[in-house]
Amino acid sequence: MKLHSIKFKISVAYTIVLGFLLIAFSVFLYYSLYNSLIEEMDGELKEKSQQIQSFINSFCVNYYMDSESQNEALSKAAELTINIDRLHENMPDNTNIKEEWLKLFDHLDLSEDLIYIYNLDNKEAIYTHSVDSEAGNLFSKNVEHKLSNKQYFTKIKIANEVYRAIQEPFYFKGKMALVIQIATSQKSAIALLDQRKNVLFIGIPVVVLLAVIIGSMLANQMIMPIINVANSAEQISYKDFSQRVRVKYKDEETNILVKAFNTMLDRLEKSFKHIGEFNAQVAHELKTPIAIIGGECEVALRKQQSEEEYRDAFKAIFKESQKMLKITEDLLLLAKLDYSPEIFTFEEFDLKIFIEEMFVKVEKLASGRSINLNLVLPERDARLKGDAVHLERLFLNIINNAIKFTPKGGNISMDVGVKDRNLMVKIKDTGIGISKEDLSKIFNQFFQVITPETQQADGNGLGLSIAQSIAKIHFGKIEAQSDIRSGTVFTVLLPIVLPTAKQFELKTAAV
Amino acid sequence: MKSVLIIDDEAGVTRFYRKLLESEKYEVLISNDAAEGTLSMVKSRNIDLILLDINMPEVDGAYMLEIIKEYNPQIKVIIFSVRTIKEQREYIPYANDYFDKSQSVEILLEKIAKLLKDDCVDSMR
Numbered sequence: 138m139k140l141h142s143i144k145f146k147i148s149v150a151y152t153i154v155l156g157f158l159l160i161a162f163s164v165f166l167y168y169s170l171y172n173s174l175i176e177e178m179d180g181e182l183k184e185k186s187q188q189i190q191s192f193i194n195s196f197c198v199n200y201y202m203d204s205e206s207q208n209e210a211l212s213k214a215a216e217l218t219i220n221i222d223r224l225h226e227n228m229p230d231n232t233n234i235k236e237e238w239l240k241l242f243d244h245l246d247l248s249e250d251l252i253y254i255y256n257l258d259n260k261e262a263i264y265t266h267s268v269d270s271e272a273g274n275l276f277s278k279n280v281e282h283k284l285s286n287k288q289y290f291t292k293i294k295i296a297n298e299v300y301r302a303i304q305e306p307f308y309f310k311g312k313m314a315l316v317i318q319i320a321t322s323q324k325s326a327i328a329l330l331d332q333r334k335n336v337l338f339i340g341i342p343v344v345v346l347l348a349v350i351i352g353s354m355l356a357n358q359m360i361m362p363i364i365n366v367a368n369s370a371e372q373i374s375y376k377d378f379s380q381r382v383r384v385k386y387k388d389e390e391t392n393i394l395v396k397a398f399n400t401m402l403d404r405l406e407k408s409f410k411h412i413g414e415f416n417a418q419v420a421h422e423l424k425t426p427i428a429i430i431g432g433e434c435e436v437a438l439r440k441q442q443s444e445e446e447y448r449d450a451f452k453a454i455f456k457e458s459q460k461m462l463k464i465t466e467d468l469l470l471l472a473k474l475d476y477s478p479e480i481f482t483f484e485e486f487d488l489k490i491f492i493e494e495m496f497v498k499v500e501k502l503a504s505g506r507s508i509n510l511n512l513v514l515p516e517r518d519a520r521l522k523g524d525a526v527h528l529e530r531l532f533l534n535i536i537n538n539a540i541k542f543t544p545k546g547g548n549i550s551m552d553v554g555v556k557d558r559n560l561m562v563k564i565k566d567t568g569i570g571i572s573k574e575d576l577s578k579i580f581n582q583f584f585q586v587i588t589p590e591t592q593q594a595d596g597n598g599l600g601l602s603i604a605q606s607i608a609k610i611h612f613g614k615i616e617a618q619s620d621i622r623s624g625t626v627f628t629v630l631l632p633i634v635l636p637t638a639k640q641f642e643l644k645t646a647a648v
Numbered sequence: 649m650k651s652v653l654i655i656d657d658e659a660g661v662t663r664f665y666r667k668l669l670e671s672e673k674y675e676v677l678i679s680n681d682a683a684e685g686t687l688s689m690v691k692s693r694n695i696d697l698i699l700l701d702i703n704m705p706e707v708d709g710a711y712m713l714e715i716i717k718e719y720n721p722q723i724k725v726i727i728f729s730v731r732t733i734k735e736q737r738e739y740i741p742y743a744n745d746y747f748d749k750s751q752s753v754e755i756l757l758e759k760i761a762k763l764l765k766d767d768c769v770d771s772m773r
Contacts, residue, residue: 424730428749429660435753436668450664457660 143363147356148349155352156345163337170333174326175301179290182303185245185319186288189254190307192241193315251275251300251320257313275302275318286313292323299323362391370398378406418583422464422597426457433457460597467599471582474606481524481610483635488519488560492553495529499536508543511550519553519560522635523611531607534600535564535615535627541596542586542625543568559613559630570621579617580605611635650764651675651694655686655712656701656728661749665699668753674760683707683715690716695723696764699747699756702729702739710740717742724763728756 242248252266253275268275276293289304300320307315369382382398437450473480496512503510539549547567554561571579571586578584583598601615608615613631652674654662659680666676677693679686683706689695698716702709713725727736728747736746745759 421730424750425658425661428730429658429664431750432661432664432668432753436664436671439668439753440671446667453660453663 142360144353144356144360147359148353151352151356152345152349155348156341159341159344163341167330167334167337171326171330174329178301178321178323178326179303182290182301182319182321183288185247185250186303186305186317188241188245189252189317189319190305192238193307194309247319249322251295251302251318253318254307255316257306257316263315274316275320276304293320295320299327362388363394366391366394366398373402378402378409415582419464419468422583423461426461426464429457430454464597464599467597467603470603471599471606474603474610478610481527483522483524485520485522486525488521488562488631489514489553491525491528492532492551492562495532496551499533499540502537503540503549506540506543507545508540509546509548511548513550513552513554515554517555519555521560521631521633523631524607527607528611528631531604531615531629532562532564534604535629538600539564539566539568539625539627542566542571547624555633556630558634559632562629562631564627564629565624566626567624570623571617571619571625572621576617576619580615649673649675650696651677652697652699652760653677653679653686653689653693653695654699655679655704655709656699657704658701661701665753665756668757669760672757683712686712687715687719690719690723697724697726697760699726699728700743702727702731702736713740713743726756726759726763 247266250266251268252264253262253268254264255262255274262274275295276291286306291302291304293300293302300322302318302320304316304318306313307317309315366382373380373382381402382395385392433450433453437447492512493514496510500510536549536551543549543566549564549566552561552563552565554563575584575586579586580601581598582602584602585596585598605615608629608631611631612635613629616628616630617625618628619625652669654665654669654676656662656665656678657680662678662680666678669676677689677695679689686707690698700709700712700716704712709727709729713727716723716725724744726745726747727740727743728749729736730749731739733746733748736743736748744763747756747759
């Protein structure tokens with residue numbers, strides 16, 4: 138598995154997330170178990186404390202009935218409870234109390250616990266169990282604590298063993314008389330927790346390891362279709378774009394990928410074909426002038442000729458080189474129109490004035506061929522944002538085209554108006570018209586309508602193609618309608634307000 | 649004097665071929681337009697050989713060849729175009745010879761001379 142593969146990344150991410158979740162869950166589990174154990178122990182301690190208190194209370198009350206003072210009763214109680222064994226030995230008349238205590242002791246299962254009860258007056262222990270009575274109270278060595286009038290739980294450590302302890306004051310006749318301290322070992326709880334901890338310590342790595350193995354297998358299965366698609370796509374060489382990725386999968390995502398690949402291949406095939414055809418066309422268009430230049434040179438060099446003949450040869454060569462120059466310039470412009478929109482500088486100007494100025498230039502050209510030129514301008518402004526240099530090229534190409542195909546004495550009219558949200562310029566001629574078949578091709582590169590009337594006219598079949606590209610850069614278009622013998626109408630539509638930047642991006646992406 | 653008819657719509661092409669052939673003492677006729685004019689030229693003049701372009705506005709070279717051969721199968725026709733000879737042969741298989749305009753004019757002269765010489769031998773038989 139490679140470090141940068143999606144498979145590896147998925148597995149790693151998945152393992153980290155799973156491991157993290159498992160650890161978090163385990164920590165939560167561990168602490169909630171710990172808390173519940175402590176709570177349980179506290180409950181038991183509380184119960185024990187209550188039972189002991191009620192035992193002492195009942196004894197003191199009984200004794201108090203006979204005794205004269207409370208103090209006496211308490212000291213008697215102290216004497217009575219100071220040591221169960223001593224109680225048993227020295228107080229034979231109180232056997233029933235001792236038995237009752239022992240019964241309670243068994244009932245509360247106190248044998249494993251530490252118990253310390255002391256008198257608040259003289260700070261002397263009145264009862265201890267499993268604790269050295271001289272050592273002081275249970276808490277003194279372990280935790281800082283203040284004697285409060287409430288129950289108090291804490292964790293203490295005696296002889297390396299951890300205990301859960303309760304401290305509770307005993308009230309007799311409204312006075313705080315004794316302090317009861319009971320501690321239970323946490324050994325069994327810790328053992329239980331340790332056991333759980335060990336299960337988790339071994340369990341988590343095992344689960345994570347299993348998850349990694351299963352996860353990478355699943356990732357492999359998920360990634361497989363992508364690899365298959367890639368392999369399939371790789372087999373399609375640049376020479377054979379007719380092939381398509383033929384992987385069929387149930388999952389939608391892979392099918393989207395396959396579809397995207399095939400759509401891209403469709404476009405690639407189309408554009409490669411177009412480039413191939415275009416190159417052939419370019420080569421063919423350039424081959425004729427090159428052949429003429431070569432032929433002229435060869436013929437001129439073969440035999441001694443008159444100066445006039447050499448001059449003619451040079452003229453012919455120059456004419457062909459000019460043709461070639463025009464073709465290459467137009468091709469460069471077309472390439473720029475398609476791929477370098479940055480050559481355009483969009484500025485706001487009045488199309489009315491712009492057309493008027495251009496009209497003066499073309500009028501001379503038209504009158505030279507005895508063609509009448511008419512101009513119809515709107516009363517209102519026709520402001521537009523566009524590249525004036527290239528728009529002039531657009532209109533000149535169309536007008537030159539109209540002049541070329543209009544016989545002597547014909548008419549060409551230009552009509553500037555507004556249609557919907559576009560400025561509309563109609564260029565109408567009374568020329569020879571274009572057949573329906575040719576009309577669909579006139580914007581194609583290198584397409585030329587060749588008729589006996591126009592065969593001597595200059596042109597390379599790129600003019601209208603360039604005009605259409607310029608219109609598209611302005612988000613506009615050129616439409617052509619024609620009728621054989623009655624003439625042709627070219628309609629140039631240019632939007633008054635350019636689309637926003639976002640729409641612009643969408644549009645260029647779609648192109 | 650042998651006469652050669654050049655059928656090509658490109659004036660730049662016919663200009664120097666006329667010069668070339670005239671300097672080699674051929675009588676040169678030019679037709680850069682439609683079928684009718686060309687055919688009447690073929691009918692009215694005694695033409696020995698035709699240089700025929702393929703891509704022309706009115707009539708395609710292949711169709712033109714058909715018309716000419718129908719009228720007079722004896723006329724020798726060399727197809728000449730900027731296409732390669734292989735392409736020309738594929739497009740029009742029944743011409744007497746083919747010439748690529750980007751080749752040297754000497755090759756064309758050789759081809760013309762050879763066809764016209766064969767013609768002489770044929771007529772002598």
